[in-house]
Amino acid sequence: MFDFTGTYTDQYQLTMGQVYFLKGHTHHTATFDYFFRKLPFNGGYAIFAGLEDLLEILRDLRFDDKDLEFLKKLGLDSGYIDYLKEFRFTGKVYSFREGDVVFPGEPVVRIEANIIEAQIIETLLLNILNFQTLIATKASRMRLQAKGRTLIDFGLRRAQGTGGYHASRAAIIGGFQATSNTRAGRDYGITVSGTMAHSYIQSYDDELTAFRDFAEAHPKNTVLLVDTYDTLRSGVPNAIKVGLEMEKRGHKLQGIRLDSGDLAYLARKSREMLDRAGLDYVKIAASNQLDEHLIRSLLDQEAPIDIFGVGTSLVTGHPDAALDGVYKLSFFGGKPRIKLSETISKVTLPHKKQVYRMLDIHGNFIGGDVVSLEEEENPEMMFHPFDPLKFQSIAQHDKEPLLQLVMDKGKILKKPYSLEEIAAFSEERLEKLPREYKRFFNPHIYKIGISKRLKKERDQLIEEHKMK
Ligand SMILES: Nc1ncnc2c1ncn2[C@@H]1O[C@H](COP(=O)(O)OP(=O)(O)OP(=O)(O)O)[C@@H](O)[C@H]1O
Numbered sequence: 010m011f012d013f014t015g016t017y018t019d020q021y022q023l024t025m026g027q028v029y030f031l032k033g034h035t036h037h038t039a040t041f042d043y044f045f046r047k048l049p050f051n052g053g054y055a056i057f058a059g060l061e062d063l064l065e066i067l068r069d070l071r072f073d074d075k076d077l078e079f080l081k082k083l084g085l086d087s088g089y090i091d092y093l094k095e096f097r098f099t100g101k102v103y104s105f106r107e108g109d110v111v112f113p114g115e116p117v118v119r120i121e122a123n124i125i126e127a128q129i130i131e132t133l134l135l136n137i138l139n140f141q142t143l144i145a146t147k148a149s150r151m152r153l154q155a156k157g158r159t160l161i162d163f164g165l166r167r168a169q170g171t172g173g174y175h176a177s178r179a180a181i182i183g184g185f186q187a188t189s190n191t192r193a194g195r196d197y198g199i200t201v202s203g204t205m206a207h208s209y210i211q212s213y214d215d216e217l218t219a220f221r222d223f224a225e226a227h228p229k230n231t232v233l234l235v236d237t238y239d240t241l242r243s244g245v246p247n248a249i250k251v252g253l254e255m256e257k258r259g260h261k262l263q264g265i266r267l268d269s270g271d272l273a274y275l276a277r278k279s280r281e282m283l284d285r286a287g288l289d290y291v292k293i294a295a296s297n298q299l300d301e302h303l304i305r306s307l308l309d310q311e312a313p314i315d316i317f318g319v320g321t322s323l324v325t326g327h328p329d330a331a332l333d334g335v336y337k338l339s340f341f342g343g344k345p346r347i348k349l350s351e352t353i354s355k356v357t358l359p360h361k362k363q364v365y366r367m368l369d370i371h372g373n374f375i376g377g378d379v380v381s382l383e384e385e386e387n388p389e390m391m392f393h394p395f396d397p398l399k400f401q402s403i404a405q406h407d408k409e410p411l412l413q414l415v416m417d418k419g420k421i422l423k424k425p426y427s428l429e430e431i432a433a434f435s436e437e438r439l440e441k442l443p444r445e446y447k448r449f450f451n452p453h454i455y456k457i458g459i460s461k462r463l464k465k466e467r468d469q470l471i472e473e474h475k476m477k
C-alpha cells in the first residue's frame with residue numbers, strides 16, 4: 010500500500026497542532042464528525058467505503074525520519090517535533106459498518122482523540138473515505154443497472170494517478186466481481202481477470218494465429234478480443250475456429266470481447282454466430298467508455314452481453330470529481346462545539362452523537378435515520394434539521410444504532426472484514442433500502458432528521474453564540 014506517514018496531511022493541521030502543543034493541550038480530547046453534504050451522481054444513496062484501510066493506516070501512522078527532517082526545515086518548534094517523533098494515534102473511532110448505505114448530513118464516522126492527533130489525521134481520513142465512498146457508490150450504480158451480469162474494473166490506466174489502487178477496492182464493495190489491477194489483487198485478494206489488448210493481435214501478421222497462440226498458452230482463461238480488424242467478418246469467425254479447436258483439446262473458450270462499434274448490434278450478431286457453431290457457453294464481454302447509463306441502455310436494447318469491463322467512468326467517479334465529505338469539531342474541553350454559517354444547512358451538529366436507522370417489522374429500512382445525542386437510547390421524535398415545522402413521532406419504530414466503536418486507544422477492536430464480507434454486507438443493506446431510493450431518475454429523498462434533545466442543544470448553542 011502507499012506509504013502513509015505523518016506528513017500525509019495538510020500543513021495547517023501541523024501548525025495548529027504546534028499551538029495546541031505549546032499551550033499544553035496534548036491531553037485534551039476532541040470529537041470530530043465525518044459526514045458529507047451531497048449525494049453524488051444525482052443518486053438516492055451512497056455506499057460507505059474505505060474504513061478498513063483507514064483503520065490500518067491509523068494504527069500504523071508514524072512520523073518517520075524523513076518526515077521529521079522535513080518538519081525541521083518547515084521551521085516547526087523543536088519540542089513539538091520531538092513530540093511528533095513519538096506520535097501514535099491513540100484515540101477512538103466510532104463508525105458505521107463499511108459497505109452500509111449512507112446519506113448526507115449524518116455522521117458516518119466519529120473520532121475521539123487528543124486534539125493534535127485528531128487534527129493531524131483529518132486530511133488522510135477525508136482523502137481515504139471521500140474517494141472510496143465516491144467510487145463504491147459509482148460501482149453500486151452500475152451494479153444495479155447490470156442486474157446479474159459480471160462487472161470488471163479495467164480502470165487503473167485511466168485513474169487519477171495511484172488513485173486506481175483504492176478505486177479497485179471500492180469497486181468490489183460497490184458490487185464489481187473482479188479487476189484487471191494486479192496489485193489490488195495481490196494486496197486485497199480481489200479476483201484478477203482480463204482479456205488481451207489490440208497490440209497483441211496487431212503484433213501478429215494474422216488474427217487467427219494470435220488467437221491460437223493465446224488459447225494454447227492460457228487454455229483455462231482465454232477471452233479473445235474480436236474487433237481489431239472486422240468484428241463480424243474476421244474476429245468472431247476466427248474466435249469460433251479457435252473455440253472449436255479448444256473443444257477438441259478438452260478445453261473451453263471463455264469468451265470474446267467487443268470494444269467498439271454498436272455494442273448491442275454486434276453482441277446480438279456475435280451471439281447468433283457463436284450459438285450456431287455450438288459455442289453457446291462462450292460469454293460476450295463488452296467495453297468502451299461504459300458507465301451506468303450505457304449499461305442500462307444496452308440492457309434495454311436486450312444486448313446479450315454477459316460481462317461489462319469499465320474503466321474511466323468507474324475509477325474517476327465521472328462526472329462527479331469528488332465526494333464533499335467534511336470533518337467537523339463537535340465537542341472539546343468538556344463542551345459541545347458548533348460552526349455557524351449564513352447558510353443554515355452548513356451549521357454543524359454539536360455534541361457526541363449516535364445515529365439510529367428506523368426499521369420496519371421485517372428489518373427493512375423505512376427511509377429515515379435520526380441523529381441523536383450519544384446517550385439517547387430511543388429518540389421519540391425526529392425533526393427536520395433546518396425546518397422547525399417539520400417533525401414526526403418515531404417512537405413506534407424499531408431502531409438500529411449505526412455508530413459502533415471500532416478502534417480504541419489506537420487499536421483495531423476486531424478482526425477486519427474481508428472485502429467479500431464487506432461487499433456482501435453492502436448488497437444486503439442495499440436490499441433493505443426501499444426501491445424508491447434506488448430509482449435511477451429522481452430517487453426519493455431519504456430523511457436525515459435530528460432528535461428533540463439534539464435540536465434543543467443545537468438551538469441553544471446557536472442562541473448563545475448570537476448573544477455574544
Ligand atoms: N448500442 C449502443 N447503445 C448505446 N451506446 C452504445 C452502443 N454501442 C456502443 N455504444 C457506446 O457509444 C460510444 C461509441 O464510441 P465511439 O464513438 O468512440 O465509437 P467506437 O465504436 O469506439 O469507435 P472506435 O473505437 O473504432 O473509434 C461508446 O461509449 C460505446 O460504449
Ligand SMILES: O=P(O)(O)OC[C@H]1O[C@H](OP(=O)(O)OP(=O)(O)O)[C@H](O)[C@@H]1O
Binds near residue numbers: 163166208296318
Ligand atoms: O471504460 P474505458 O475507460 O473505456 O476503459 C476500458 C478500455 O480500456 C482499454 O482500451 P485501450 O485503448 O487503453 O487498450 P486496448 O488496446 O487494450 O483496447 C479497453 O480496451 C477498453 O476500451
Ligand SMILES: O=C(O)c1cccnc1
Binds near residue numbers: 163204296
Ligand atoms: O483485460 C482487459 O481486457 C483490459 C484490461 C485493462 C483495460 N482494458 C482492458
